Amino acid sequence: MTLGTHIRATLTLGLPLIGSQIAQNLITLTDTIMVGWYGVPELAAVALGGSFFHVVLILGMGFALAVTPMVAASAANGDRVQVRRVTRMGLWIGLGFGAVAMPAFLWSGPLLLMAGQEAQLSADTQSYLSVAGWGIWPAVLFLVLRSHLAALEFTRIVLWATLGGVALNAVLNWLLIFGNLGAPELGLVGAALASLATHLLMLLVLAVYAARKAGLREMELFARFWRPDTEALGQVFRLGWPISLTLLAESGLFMATMVMMGWIGTLELAAHGIALQIISLTFMVHIGLSSAATVRAGHAWGRRDVAGLRLAAWAALMLSALMVAATVALLIGFSRPLVGAFVSPDDPLRDAIVAVGASLLIVAAFFQLADAAQVMALGLLRGVQDTRVPMLYAMVSYWIVGVPCSYILGFTLGLGAEGIWWGLVLGLVLAGGLMMARFWTGAARVDHPAGGHAPS
Secondary structure, eight states, X not given: OOHHHHHHHHHHHHHHHHHHHHHHHHHHHHHHHHHHHHOHHHHHHHHHHXXXXXXXXXXXXXXXXXXXXXXXXXXXXXXXXXXXXXXHHHHHHHHXXXXXXXXXXXXXXXXXHHTXXXXXXXXXXXXXXXXXXXXXXXXXXXXXXXXXXXXXXXXHHHHHHHHHHHHHHHHHHHHHTTTGGGOOOOTHHHHHHHHHHHHHXXXXXXXXXXXXXXXXXXXXXXXXXXXXXXXHHHHHHHHHHHHHHHHHHHHHHHHHHHHHHHHHOHHHHHHHXXXXXXXXXXXXXXXXXXXXXXXXXXXXXXXXXXXXXXXXXXXXXXXXXXXXXXXXXXXHHSHHHHHHTTSOTTOTTHHHHHHHHHHHHHHHHHTHHHHHHHHHHHHHHHHTTOOHHHHHHHHIIIIIIIHHHHHIIIIISOOHHHXXXXXXXXXXXXXXXXXXXXXXXXXXXXXXXXXXXXXX
């Protein structure tokens, strides 16, 4: 395959994944916009609660993402039994993870108080999470099935399921947040109920598809689901836990900045939440391309095709670089209108929120390349089942460099909200550089035995 062929194959696989990532982000974006029009205090609670939920979900997401390269490599070798085994045990881990995670949502208020958040903000956030938190089970199980289907190149259904979730979430938000058409006006709780229903719908669509679609139903994914498979469970767990901690290190960096922003004030926290929503939307393109890169790399890895692995990597990186250029232009040219779309024109705090949020988006323009580099490198490294050293890189970059720099720049040097975000830049630049070097001097250079693993 030529580079052009790899680019076309990556786009064919990646475009539905990009669309589904954008659509999934639109669910949170819809919550932010609608709750923002309901009130600024509620917006701050949803921003904080959404970040809290995402950090917890990240821990389960690692095991779901581990399913992708394992299924891709097994499918490349024609081992359908192994495909079924690792996906089932990924679902098992997801069920167990939800049970462990749920108490964190039910008692999130005291945890946030210990983190230095205001009492009312903590109480509001717990009200939101005590309902939305039940979505942790369907959210993790959806991610496992999404990984399974993506690795087998059934990606369009993932897009359609997520688009259905966007529509359902918007309708339920409109009904339950504001009390339209005779529905009760529930505010934060209404947004939480809409989120829970959305996760359930998306899971149901993928589960039915995986069980009934020709080419998939023969795998009998859910037949005798109750039977344990300790060997496959151990394989998924060993590959998945470093991915979870890697993702947690990055998400924890953003959560730490959210907490620090809360120390400055509710207005800055609301602006921070809006800015994160905007850059998260553009970042979904890189997440989708990274997922496609994992599948393409996993197939090449299973076939011992190192030349194909390098070409697949270049194809994904070139597409990601084009998106970086477009994003920088967007953030620099339209920062104020983008932030202003999230706040009611009648809100007395609108001008202040827009000013802070726009300044943060200008900073975000500077770390697009580094952020894209680290997520693309992670996708490629997962494809060759190299997860432990990248985990260490992430921990050092984000927590030894990023978080301390955010604090020093934001508080010690008095740069405020912008200083906190410049700390993000430093952590992401270091992570992107280390992880890219890891891939290109390791798996992309040295041939490994069939079925082997990159050094970890």
